[in-house]
C-alpha cells in the first residue's frame with residue numbers, strides 16, 4: 456500500500472469512531488446498507504471489462520470486491536485514508552480471491568496521474584468531508600478521470616420529506632454537522648459542477664432509516 460504524504464491530516468472514520476471500525480460491515484448490514492446499494496451504484500456505472508476503475512473511500516472494500524467479482528477483467532483500485540479499514544478490506548479481498556489494488560491516501564490528493572481512470576465510484580465518502588475537502592476531492596476526481604470518463608457517487612442527499620430530515624440528524628451527530636450540512640442541503644451536485652464536471656445529475660434516491668440516499672452521476676467532458 457502507498458502511504459499518504461500528509462499522515463497528520465484528521466479524517467472521520469467509517470462509523471465516526473475508530474473503535475467501531477471492526478464492526479462496520481456488521482452494523483452497516485444490520486442497518487440495511489449493503490449489497491442492494493452497491494449493486495445499484497455498480498449497475499448505474501455501466502462497467503465493462505478492461506476498464507480502469509477507482510473505488511474512492513472504499514472502506515472495507517465491499518463495492519470493489521463486488522465489481523471485481525462481476526467484472527473480472529476490470530483493473531480496480533480501492534483508496535481509503537484509514538489504515539485500519541484498509542487492512543480489513545485487503546483481508547476480505549484475499550478471502551474473496553479478488554485482485555484489488557488497495558491504496559492508502561486522501562481523496563483530496565489522489566496519487567494517480569491525470570486522465571487515468573474510466574470510471575470512479577464512491578459510496579458514502581462525501582459526507583465525511585468538509586466543504587473545502589469536498590471541493591478539492593471533486594477537482595481531483597475530474598483530474599484523474601479520462602476525458603469522457605464518468606463518476607458515480609452514492610451519498611446522503613436532500614431529505615425527501617421531514618421524517619427523512621429528522622432521521623438524518625443521527626448521521627449528523629455521528630459524522631459531524633460541518634461535514635454533513637452540504638449533503639443535507641442537497642449541494643453535492645454544486646461541488647461537481649464547480650469542479651468542472653458536465654451532465655451532473657441525480658439518478659435515483661432511496662429513503663432509508665438514516666435519511667435519503669442519493670445517487671449522482673457526472674461526466675468529464
Ligand SMILES: C[S@@+](CC[C@H](N)C(=O)[O-])C[C@H]1O[C@@H](n2cnc3c(N)ncnc32)[C@H](O)[C@@H]1O
Pocket residue numbers: 466467468469470483511512513514515516517518534535536537540560561562563577578579580583584588
Ligand atoms: C462510511 S465509510 C464508506 C465505506 C464504503 N465506501 C462503503 O460504502 O461501505 C467512509 C469511508 O471514507 C473514508 N474517508 C474519510 N475521509 C477520507 C478522506 N479524506 N480520504 C479518503 N478516505 C476517506 C473513511 O476512512 C471510511 O472508510
